Amino acid sequence: MPEPYRSKELPVSLLTDPAMIEACQARDFGRIFQLVKARAGIYPSTIARRCDLTPSRVGEVMAGRRQLLHMDVIERISDGLRIPGHMLGLARRSWETPQNLTAVPRESPEEPTPTDAQVASGLPGADVDSILALAAERDLSPSTLDALHSSIADYWRRDDEHGGETLRPAVVGQLRYVVGLLREQRPTPMRNGLHSIAAELARLTGWTYFDARQYNQARAYFTEALGLAKAVEDRQLMANVLACMSLQATYQDKPGDALALVTAAQDQARGAEGTTPRVQAMLAMREAFAHAVLGNRGATHRAISEAHSHFGRISADDPDPAWVAYFDEPKLIVDTGIAHGRLGEAALAEPLIADALRREPRSNHRGRAFHALWLARTQLHRGKLDEACHTAMDALAPAAAVSSRRVAGHLREFYEQLEPFRRETAAVAFEARLREALPRQVSGSPRP
Structure with a gap:
C-alpha cells in the first residue's frame, strides 16, 4: 500500500x-x-x-x-x-475496497444472449458514425436553434418529473453535438445562438449532477457553462450559472462561497443590458439563501424584501430569458419560506411553504417532495409532530417517483430528526410508510 x-x-x-x-x-x-x-x-x-x-x-x-x-x-x-x-x-x-482485490475472469466467458447480439449488430460502429457525420448536412437555420431550445425546455420538464439520472446521457450527447457545430465557421448571430444553447446544456448537465450530489462533476459542467456564456458576453446567463453554483455551495456547507458566488452573479446581471426584474428577483432570493445559511438575519430579511420588490415590477412585456421562467409567484413564496426556515424562523416559514405547496403542479415530483419535506421540518420545529409526519408521508410518493439524491438527503435528515420521537404513534406510522415506499432510506438506521 x-x-x-x-x-x-x-x-x-x-x-x-x-x-x-x-x-x-x-x-x-x-x-x-x-x-x-x-x-x-x-x-x-x-x-x-x-x-x-x-x-x-x-x-x-x-x-x-x-x-x-x-x-x-x-x-x-x-x-x-x-x-x-x-x-x-x-x-x-x-476506498474501503482492498487494494489487492482483483477480478478473476471466468474460464469460459458467457456468450451474449441472442437479443444482445442482435441489438449490437444493429447499431453502427464508431467509425461509421464519424463517416456519417462528415456526410451529413451541416447547414443550420434559425429553426434549428428553435428546435434545440425546445429540446432544452423538454429536458427541464422531464428533469422536474423524473430527475436527471437517466436524462443526463442524452443532454451530454446534445451538448457535445452543439460544441462540435461551434468548431465550424458560422455567421455571428448563429454562432452566438449556439454558444448560448451549449451553455444552457452544460448548465443543465451540471444541475443533474448537483441533484445527484456529485458535486465535483457538477462544478466542472457549471464552469464549462460559464465559459461558454462568457465567450458571447451573455452576462445574464453567466449570472444564472453563478447562482446555481451558489446554491450548490449552500448544500456543501460552504456559506462563504455561496455568498461570494451570488454576489458575482448580481454583478454580472447589473452589467448586462436589459436584465429583467424576474432575473433580479431570483438572484436576490439566492442571496437570501446564502445569508440565511450564514445566520445573517438582517441581511437575509433585506435580500428577501429586495426579491419581492423586484418581483413586484415584473411586466408581461419583459424579455425574460427562457431559463428564468420557472421563477413564478409560487416559487418566490416557497423560497421565501425556505429562507426563513434556514434561519430557524419556523412560524414565518410554515404558512408560506404550505401555500406554495398547494399551488405546486402534480407533475413536478421533485418540487412537491422537496417542498413537502421543508414544510414537515418547519412543523416539527414548531412541535407539531402529528402534522409533520403526515406532511412527510405526502412527500413519499413524489420522492419515490423521482431520481434525486438531493431529495433523498432531505428525507433522510427528516427521518433522523424524528429520533427523539421514535416511539410516538405518528413517528411509528411514518417510519412504517417510509420502509414500505423507500426502504433504502432507513436501511442501517438504528431501531428504537
Whole structure:
C-alpha cells in the first residue's frame, strides 16, 4: 500500500475503541474530532483540509457550538478521515475496497444472449458514425436553434418529473453535438445562438449532477457553462450559472462561497443590458439563501424584501430569458419560506411553504417532495409532530417517483430528526410508510 494513502488512515486501535464507535453512531463530530486529535495526532487544521471544511468550523464543532448534519458533509468526513462508512451509517465507501482485490475472469466467458447480439449488430460502429457525420448536412437555420431550445425546455420538464439520472446521457450527447457545430465557421448571430444553447446544456448537465450530489462533476459542467456564456458576453446567463453554483455551495456547507458566488452573479446581471426584474428577483432570493445559511438575519430579511420588490415590477412585456421562467409567484413564496426556515424562523416559514405547496403542479415530483419535506421540518420545529409526519408521508410518493439524491438527503435528515420521537404513534406510522415506499432510506438506521 502506498505510503501517502497509508498516512491518511486512522489507527485500528482508535477505530475499534468503544468511545470512537459510540461517537460515530451518534454522529458526535465534536467528540470524533477530539479523539482523532488526541489519538491520531491529526490537528484541527489538517482535519479541516482533509474534510473540505474551514478551520473555524472545525473549531466550533469541537467546542460544541455547531453541529454537522448535511449528508454530503458527513460523507466528506468519512472519506477525509478514512472512517469506514458503516460506522457513520453510510454505505461502503469506494476506498474501503482492498487494494489487492482483483477480478478473476471466468474460464469460459458467457456468450451474449441472442437479443444482445442482435441489438449490437444493429447499431453502427464508431467509425461509421464519424463517416456519417462528415456526410451529413451541416447547414443550420434559425429553426434549428428553435428546435434545440425546445429540446432544452423538454429536458427541464422531464428533469422536474423524473430527475436527471437517466436524462443526463442524452443532454451530454446534445451538448457535445452543439460544441462540435461551434468548431465550424458560422455567421455571428448563429454562432452566438449556439454558444448560448451549449451553455444552457452544460448548465443543465451540471444541475443533474448537483441533484445527484456529485458535486465535483457538477462544478466542472457549471464552469464549462460559464465559459461558454462568457465567450458571447451573455452576462445574464453567466449570472444564472453563478447562482446555481451558489446554491450548490449552500448544500456543501460552504456559506462563504455561496455568498461570494451570488454576489458575482448580481454583478454580472447589473452589467448586462436589459436584465429583467424576474432575473433580479431570483438572484436576490439566492442571496437570501446564502445569508440565511450564514445566520445573517438582517441581511437575509433585506435580500428577501429586495426579491419581492423586484418581483413586484415584473411586466408581461419583459424579455425574460427562457431559463428564468420557472421563477413564478409560487416559487418566490416557497423560497421565501425556505429562507426563513434556514434561519430557524419556523412560524414565518410554515404558512408560506404550505401555500406554495398547494399551488405546486402534480407533475413536478421533485418540487412537491422537496417542498413537502421543508414544510414537515418547519412543523416539527414548531412541535407539531402529528402534522409533520403526515406532511412527510405526502412527500413519499413524489420522492419515490423521482431520481434525486438531493431529495433523498432531505428525507433522510427528516427521518433522523424524528429520533427523539421514535416511539410516538405518528413517528411509528411514518417510519412504517417510509420502509414500505423507500426502504433504502432507513436501511442501517438504528431501531428504537
